[in-house]
Every structure is written in structure tokens, then in C-alpha cells.
Amino acid sequence: MGLFNRICTAIFDVLLAPFGHGRPWFDLVLWPLVGGILALLVIKAVSNQAGITRAKNFIQVHLLEVVLFRDDLRTVLPATVKSLGYNVLYLGYNIVPMVIMFVPMTAILVQLVSNYAYAPLPVGSTALVVAKLDADVGGVTPADVKLDLPEGVSLDAPPVRTPDGEVAWRLRLDAPGDHVLTLHAGAATETKTLAVGGEPRKVSVLRTKSWEALLYPAEAVPSAESPFEEISIQARKDQAMPFFPDGESGILGWFFGVSLLAGFLLKDLFGVTL
Amino acid sequence: MAPRTRLPVPYAFAVAYLLAPAIAQAYIGPGAGFAFAGSLAVMVAAFALAIGTILLWPFTFIIRTIRVGNPYKRAQARRVIVMGLDGMDPGLTTKFLREGKLPNLQKLAEKGVFRALDTSNPSMSPVAWSTFATGVDPSRHGIFDFITRDPCTYAPILSSTDIKNAERVLNIGKYIVPLGKPKIELLQKSEAFWKVLGEKHIPSIIQRVPITFPPVKFRGLLLSGMCVPDLRGSQGTFSFFSTANNEGKAAFTGGEQTVLRRKGNVIRSRIVGPDNSMVRDGGRMTLPFTLTVGKDKVDISIDGGESFELKHRTYSEWIHLSFKAAPGVYVAGIARFYLSSVEPDVNLYMTPIHIDPESPAMPISHPEVYSVYLAKRFGPFATLGLAEDTWALNERVIDEGAFFDQAMAFCDEREKLFFDAVAHTREGLVTTVFDTTDRVQHMFYRYLDPTHPANRDKEATAYADAIPRVYAHMDAMIGKLLAEVGDDAVVMVMSDHGFTNFRRGVNLNTWLFREGYLALKDGHTVSGDWFEHVDWSRTQAFSMGLTGLFINRKGREKEGIVADAEYPALVKELCAKLEALVDPENGKPAIRKAVAAFEAFDGPYVFEAPDVLVGYEGGYRHSWTCATGSVTTEVFEDNTKSWSGDHCVDPSIVPGVFFCNRKIAVEKPHIQDIPFSILSLFGHTPPKQMQGRMLFAAPGQEGTVGGPLDPRSLPQSGSAPGALIFPEGADA
Missing domain, CATH: 1.10.287 (Helix Hairpins)
Structure with missing residues (x-):
């Protein structure tokens, strides 16, 4: 997981570099477009195109049957059921390309989210940092967890420790910079970056051991022996594209819409039935 | 947290x-x-x-x-199925019944009835099926032939349909954008009986009944039949691609040839599509293709379209052809290809380009999505009115085998559509017309007559079973239908007319010229097509179409010279002379009866009718040159075309067939009785204009007319030896 993240991040750091974070629209147009084309190629290569065509055709047949014979309920009801049945079949034909596309599409999307979904927190604001201990590692309690603050960040309130292994700190962000927070639990130490002020840039909101690390690749995955299961920071969502929600859901929606549009517009060019 | x-x-x-x-x-x-x-x-x-x-x-x-209220309250039947077998002949049917080739029709006749069905005058499909649809004679529905003359120009025009471009257009550079749809008008008058049923909330599915283009709105579903044009707007223009002719393009009747230039094994050519009305002086739209010659096959790749392999002497599936009219605007058609030879010359036939039922360029069904539904359910199907390409065989571009395969393939398509309609009609009416019987008899009748003139330069035995095969095929379909619908439905199997031999053609324009009724311009003794050299200022009468003769009337024709006062006498004089016309080859009359329209009809459109309806004896018909308005050197000529059987004769010679699974109450049914009877079966009073009679007995009573037809009642005028029910020496 860690290796995969490092490779993807290294590749995308290069690919996303030309226009940088100042002009996110370029990457947010290019990569959904690439995603749409990639999807078309995969669908063409691995899907049962004849089956998809047939299933779509029969869906249309039975919908038209409902329209044409609407006075006859003995036709309408079976036709409705059949159209839904073929709909399930149509979805079935799309499972293989969906599975194949899952990895590259997720990789692209995660990198876009990682780079463009969040903004550094503003100077003078407060931020909540939460550390969760790994119950499987053991030997450490919330009372053992300590936080070293770098210059430019101060404690706004005493930490809160919960019985289920979480510790939370409210920090005051006094100066801009990519600050490194150091967390101690017994002999173990982990770090977490905290982006404050300055130009838009890649922001990491979560370090985790779980599979979710695939979705937050900006920082290294904690080692298996680390007592920390995850360390998170309150995110400040950025609005990457106008008219779209801020944060990851905006990027998700945009990526979905543009890649879908690209696919539908280019399907004939690629000779693909969707 | x-x-x-x-x-x-x-x-x-x-x-x-x-x-x-x-x-x-x-x-x-x-x-x-x-x-x-x-x-x-x-x-x-x-x-x-x-x-x-x-x-x-x-x-x-x-x-x-x-x-x-309850639309079926007084109904004697809640489900009626009419299977129209165009041109099915009672004589041939009887012959095949006696030979045991039609077991299902035999059962139908024994259980219900089989009688000859009197037909319209003239006895041709557009007229007879219009009478079927409306229940009135031609002077009330206004259809007297496939074509008529434009009285303003004497040029031929379709009797059934008028197509005009959109009235308002927007000119953008070289593009012409129509602001509205083209105006397509059905010229058939009166009202189809399924429309009356619709008003009573009795559903109908009507498929391929002739003269239903453009489809008229009503409460039901309709797929248009005969007279639906091809994508080029014609009644069927085939294409023939060949490396054989190096002199450039050659024209055929009903088609055109494109000369192929071969470079090694590769040939580039193009499919010619419809006129591009969206571009000023756009000409015809074309679709380039590459043909690669292989061993006993070719590979065809249409630019931007489908690629397929075509083996020697086989048809392709329907190929989608998409012609680009303007950016983003495409006109869709479908066609099938047939490879008749590969070496030494590549000969490739392409059917007329049919309107794609899945993306129709013109409305061919009501509602418009009905054809889309059928195409999506069963795949592409022939939509052209005269789908079976008789001209391609007539012109010998394809042979009998290719024609027969094509006709049967189209028949199979219609069978699927028909049974879909049957399955969807638990109550109401289904009417489907199958053209196969008509087309095959037209093109294979010569096989029933060893001495037919059309046999002279052709083989005359290989397809001797074509007509019985088609009859048997339809019989099997009837068996399937009877098994599917059970006894509750009223099932009728009927045809619009029968068939007889077509050995001799008669050019009435030549006869009129010789008799002094038709004048040619000075210096001419013959005329090309469409009255090329006719002097209208001195012409009293002319013939156009397949049975009609028109008087050049003052006040009707643009250059009419016959005044109203002279008109009746002239018509009677012509009728008498025509009935006396004798074929010099055998000394027998060629015309059984010539009828004055003003005596035969009393409907409101009699003024539009041909003034004389010529009822030929069996074996005769208008010659090919007469039908196209030519004046030639001979009145009589042998018919040497493959189109060797016909029905454009006196209607008494070519009645249709009427089978039903119920007995009837009328001994001699007429085609106009059927719509009247269907409305009555559903318990509704037919509209006053309908001229038919109720064929069935009153509710609760059994019909008295049933069982098989007495074959001795059938006319056998001009029948080929192979069509005779009682060949010489056989026991009746």
C-alpha cells in the first residue's frame, strides 16, 4: 500500500507539475478526459459489446412496448419487469470493465483530491488534531500520548483523551508554513504535517494504517508496529471548480461529470457501445 | 469523534x-x-x-x-385477424388444395369457408386494398391505379401520395435548413375502417396494407406498406456495381449501374443515396466504399460505416447506410447486397435503399416509434412498399434464385412482425398483408406455361415449384396462426385479386394513334416515354397506367380538346372499338370488357378516374411501353420479361380468395364486404358511406355458406397449362 502510494504520488507529482496548483482547471479537465477515454478503451477491450448492445436494445424494446400497448396492463407489467431484468443484465455486462478500471481510476481521482480538494488552514485560525491509538499494538494508553509543537503553532486548549483510545488537541495556527507535528506514545514517535497559510498546495489531512491510506497518499503510511492507527487534521475544503461543491465531493462530481461527458461524446469515435 | x-x-x-x-x-x-x-x-x-x-x-x-360504453357489448367476436395474401389466386389455391399441398387452408375451408372474393375494378393492389381499407369503390376512395396523369402536364404522378418539401426554409450560406417537416399527404379519400374501430376504442394493428403511406393517425398501430418510397424517394431503385461495362454508367428500368474500376484486388466506388436537399445544388449524397476481391467472395468496407464479407451468390444482412447531409445531419437507410459473380467480372447487386425503420427519414408507421419498436425487437426489415425487387430480375441483374431468396427473406421478416401483432392483440383487430405471393407469381408464372414468350431466352424448369412453394409456405404460417389463436378469434385469409398469364402486351397508345384518337407531332410515327412527341392539341384520348384510358377533356386536362357534349359518345365509341380489338396472332379478342367510368361509378371522385377501364382477357395486359406512355410500331407484342403473370385484366377473371374459420351467409363475397363485416362483427354499425354487406349470419345463427369452393365456378381465362385446375383428361 505504501509502495503503491509512493509510486502513484511520484508519477502524479510529475504529471501535475506543469501547471501546478495555481491553475487546477487544467488538470481537472485533462484527467477526467483521460479517464473517460481510458474507460472507453477498457470497455471496448474487455466488455461484451454485443451483449451490451443486445441488453440495451431489449431495454428499449420493452420500454417502447409499455408506451405502445399502454392500454393493456397484461402487456405493460411484464414489459416493465423485462426492461428491469435487462437493466440488471446490462449492469452485469459492465462489471468486468468496472473492476478493471477501479484501480487506475481511483489512483487518478485520489491524486486529484489530494492535490486540489483541500487548502492550507489560515493563519490565526484553530485546527483540531486527532490521534487514534491502535488497539492491536497495545502497551500505550491515551494518557501516554504527547504532542510536540513546532514554532508557529500553539496549544489553544488542553488535550481531550477518550476511553476508546483517541486524543484530540485544538491548536492555534500563529505562523504560515508546512509545520511538522511530532506525536509521542511511549517510545514511539510519529509526525504529521500541518499546512498553514501561503499558496495553494497539496494538503494531507490523514495519515492512517488502514486501507484508507490509498485515498490519502500525501504522507507515508505509519509502520505496522506504530501505536498510532491514524492521525487526522481538520480539513479546510477548497472549491476547485466554480458551481461545484468544495472539497472532495466537488472534485468527485466534476470528475464524474466530465469523464462521463467525454465518454459519451467520444464513444462513436472509439466504436464503443455504452 | x-x-x-x-x-x-x-x-x-x-x-x-x-x-x-x-x-x-x-x-x-x-x-x-x-x-x-x-x-x-x-x-x-x-x-x-x-x-x-x-x-x-x-x-x-x-x-x-x-x-x-363497453366497446364489445354487441360484439360477435372480440378478436379478428385478417391475413392478406396479396394476389393469392383461387384457381391455383384450389389446384394446390387438391394436390394436398395446403393442409391448413384445407382445414380452414372444411371448418369454415373458402370462396372466391370478387375484387375491385381495376383489379390491382392499390385499388383493391383501398377498397378493403375503406369499404367503398374506387370512385369513393379515389385510387384507380398506381399512377395517374397530372392533368396540368400529362406527366405521371403517384395516385396515392403527394410529397412536398417544407414550405419555409432558412438559408445559411450553402445550407438550406427546413423550418418544418416535408408535407406528405395520403391522397386516398374516405376513411379506413380501423379508424372507425379506434374511435370505438377497439385497438388495431395494421401492417403493410397497401396505400397506407403516409400513415394516418388513429387509435392503433400501423406500419405502412405498398407505396412507401425508398430513401431516394422512388418506388425502388436498385444499384448494380460491375466491372463488366467499361462504357460508363448504364441505366436500367428500376435501377442504375455503376462501373467498377479494378486495381489489383481492390475496387473503390460509391453508393449513390438520396438528393441532398439541405445543400444548395448538393446533388446526390454518396457513400464511398472499398471492395476487396477474394476467392469466391468480396470484402466490403463502407467509409465510416460497416465492413462485411460477402460470399458468392449470397445476400448480406441488412447493412446500415448513413448519408451525411450537413454537419451533424445524417439520413439513415438500409440495404442488402448480393454478389452474383466474382470472376471474371465482379457483379454486385444492392437492393434499393430502404428507409431505416429504426431511424426513419420519413414516417412509415403510426405512431412513429412503432417501426422503431419492431426494428429493435426483430432487427432491420424491408420497408419499401414494393420491397421485392422485381425490376432487378426483369432486367436480369439478379437471377430467379436471388429474387426468390430475397422475397422469402422479406416474407420471414413480416412473419415475425405479424406474430408479434397477434401476440399483442388479445382483443381487437390485426391485419397484415404479405406481398410475397403476388411478387413470386408475377415473376415465376412463366414456369407454369412451357410456351410462354418469356421462356425463350431463359431456363424454364429450375423454379417450376416456386409458386407452390410460396403457397405452401403461407399455408404453414396459417397453420401456426390457427394453433396460436384458437377458436375464439375470427381468422380471415384473403387476397385482393387472383392471377393469370401475361403472354401478350397491348399498346393502346399505338392503337389510339392508328385509330386517329392520338396525334403525334409532325414527322413522328412513334413516341418515347411519357408522350414525348404527342400533339395534345389534336389528341382525344391517351393511355397511362396499367388499365386506364383517359379522354383529353376540355376543362380538366391542360390542353383538353374534347368538350363535355362530345364526351359520352366518344367514351362509348372507344369502349365498343376496344372490345372488338383482336390479336392478329390468334384472331381472338384481347379485351373482354371496356367500361365507361361514368357508367361504372357514381362516387364523388369519378371525375378523376380514367375514363375507360380496360378489362383484358386472360393472357393480355397493357404492354410495358404502353404503361409508360410510349407510341410504338406494333399494337401487340410478346411479353418476354420475367414479369410473366399479372392481374390487370377484367376483374371477373381474377377474383381473390376468402377463407374464414366461420361459415358465412353470402355466396359471392366481395372485397368491400370485409371491412363492413369486421365492423359488424365487433358490434358496431358501419358508416353510411360503406358499400359492403355483412358476410356473417346474425348473432346466434350459423352461416349457411361454408366448405370448400366449387372449382368449376372459377374463371380460367388465359390460365397457363400449369395453372389449370382440371388439366385436359383429368377427372374433375
């Missing part, structure tokens, strides 16, 4: 899809998006349609009940 926003987890994908589709789909990627967007739309549409239909059904039921 979780201050950050977490992304959805993949293993919860299905749930997430339902709750937050955009997020879930995006994480799987656009592939899933394509699938789910489409599926979601389908689900929404299906549920909306189903729920809407179910919710609306009680209201429509109440409205129907208030308006018409």
Missing part, C-alpha cells in the same frame, strides 16, 4: 450507489458511470411509465366507458 470528511468505502459500493450515486460512481470511474447513468435512467423511465400507465388506466377506462 471524526472531524475530517471520510471518503466512501468501496465495499459499501452498492449501498453508497443508492445513497450517494455521484460519489460512488466517480470512485469506480466513468465506466461505472456510463452503466449506472444509463441504468438509472432506464429504471426511472420504466417505473415512471409503468406507474403512470397503471395510475392512468382507471381514468382512461372511465373515460372510455363514458364515451363508448
